[in-house]
Amino acid sequence: MSKIELNHIDKFYGNNHVLKDLNLVIDDGEFMTLLGPSGCGKTTTLRVVAGLEKPQNGTITMGDKLVVNAKELFFEEPGKRGLNLVFQSYALWPHMTVFDNVAFGLTVKKLPKPEIEKRVMNALERMQIGGFAKRYPAELSGGQQQRVAIARAIVSEPKVLLLDEPLSNLDAKLRIDMRSEIKRLHHELGTTIIYVTHDQVEALTMSTKIAIFFEGELEQVAPPMEIYQNPISLRVADFIGNPKSNFVEGKAVREPSGQVRVNSDLGEMVFSPELFTEDMPESGEFDCVIGIRPEKVQVHRDPGPGRIEGHVYSVQSAGSDTTVQVNAGQSALLSKEIGIQFYNMDQKVYISVNPDKVNLFHKGTGRLIRKAVLDQ
Numbered sequence: 001m002s003k004i005e006l007n008h009i010d011k012f013y014g015n016n017h018v019l020k021d022l023n024l025v026i027d028d029g030e031f032m033t034l035l036g037p038s039g040c041g042k043t044t045t046l047r048v049v050a051g052l053e054k055p056q057n058g059t060i061t062m063g064d065k066l067v068v069n070a071k072e073l074f075f076e077e078p079g080k081r082g083l084n085l086v087f088q089s090y091a092l093w094p095h096m097t098v099f100d101n102v103a104f105g106l107t108v109k110k111l112p113k114p115e116i117e118k119r120v121m122n123a124l125e126r127m128q129i130g131g132f133a134k135r136y137p138a139e140l141s142g143g144q145q146q147r148v149a150i151a152r153a154i155v156s157e158p159k160v161l162l163l164d165e166p167l168s169n170l171d172a173k174l175r176i177d178m179r180s181e182i183k184r185l186h187h188e189l190g191t192t193i194i195y196v197t198h199d200q201v202e203a204l205t206m207s208t209k210i211a212i213f214f215e216g217e218l219e220q221v222a223p224p225m226e227i228y229q230n231p232i233s234l235r236v237a238d239f240i241g242n243p244k245s246n247f248v249e250g251k252a253v254r255e256p257s258g259q260v261r262v263n264s265d266l267g268e269m270v271f272s273p274e275l276f277t278e279d280m281p282e283s284g285e286f287d288c289v290i291g292i293r294p295e296k297v298q299v300h301r302d303p304g305p306g307r308i309e310g311h312v313y314s315v316q317s318a319g320s321d322t323t324v325q326v327n328a329g330q331s332a333l334l335s336k337e338i339g340i341q342f343y344n345m346d347q348k349v350y351i352s353v354n355p356d357k358v359n360l361f362h363k364g365t366g367r368l369i370r371k372a373v374l375d376q
């Protein structure tokens with residue numbers, strides 16, 4: 001019922017073409033995160049869905065209701081779209097207490113007082129601000145105000161919740177707590193959520209699907225772990241993942257048998273066609289880039305078959321995991337290992353990479369040409 005469909009949406013600000021022929025389907029109950037670098041059009045997309053901006057082209061439907069038909073200059077009013085919004089700048093009513101701010105919508109609906117009390121306190125507790133119910137917004141920090149704004153949006157259990165960087169003012173620990181609260185809430189209420197962030201960890205950990213944008217165009221829409229393991233292009237691979245993905249340049253040749261042989265600082269790898277995408281060249285030689293996630297780079301202290309010699313350039317241990325940079329040939333590779341690992345600077349080590357677990361990109365087009373075998 002709350003399926004949202006954007007068809008051929010174009011949005012211009014003057015000559016600035018901000019959304020370019022945007023097509024996006026958000027299924028009922030989906031937690032869809034709009035992700036991309038600053039200025040790529042995430043907030044504009046949310047505002048177009050909310051009815052705060054009018055696109056110049058395209059249609060939007062919500063359930064079976066048409067809410068935008070730009071050609072016919074039809075734009076349903078924001079208040080009639082059945083949405084609840086939380087923007088980064090959270091406008092709380094300054095003359096009302098936290099409790100009254102959150103209760104406002106329910107009071108207007110004339111719900112019984114005990115019911116209001118129960119629901120408001122529940123929303124505040126979830127956001128870990130139950131103790132602030134009697135305070136006024138001016139008596140709260142930015143992060144606390146932001147949590148009041150989320151509580152206000154969720155208390156009415158909306159069918160669709162639009163959240164624009166709602167955790168941007170919180171410190172690292174609270175942000176992790178709030179991520180799990182919002183995820184839990186989504187699970188319990190089955191609300192359709194559209195969530196805007198430029199934080200890829202937030203996107204990976206919370207969403208059922210991620211729509212990744214660059215310069216007003218959608219590049220990939222898929223579940224988070226699919227995007228992580230098989231990013232459709234080099235720039236998606238580069239944008240997603242922390243620590244960053246490794247990229248090693250190679251020379252590829254498509255052999256008459258159909259397989260592809262790649263030579264690089266990682267030695268020779270041979271790929272058979274099962275996981276090739278439609279962007280893989282049919283024949284000939286071409287430059288490629290091998291994409292390897294840091295947890296797929298193994299570091300060994302001893303030589304062995306298929307292992308490549310390198311030197312430790314730096315070691316960063318965070319207790320729960322250790323990131324090691326190994327330089328091999330012209331390539332610098334990051335390896336992420338679980339727990340505390342001990343290496344010395346400049347220590348000679350040997351790395352290995354399972355070719356099943358790498359992505360192959362065409363250097364010229366930047367497109368994924370061979371997928372990795374997914375982790376089970």
Ligand SMILES: Nc1ncnc2c1ncn2[C@@H]1O[C@H](COP(=O)(O)OP(=O)(O)OP(=O)(O)O)[C@@H](O)[C@H]1O
Pocket residue numbers: 013016018036037038039040041042043044045198
């Ligand atoms: N009201 C406006 N008038 C003119 N240009 C605008 C307006 N709002 C946004 N833009 C421009 O539209 C483009 C997309 O902006 P948008 O806010 O959607 O990006 P974003 O991906 O949400 O970025 P951020 O992560 O920085 O918030 C930017 O180039 C921005 O400068």
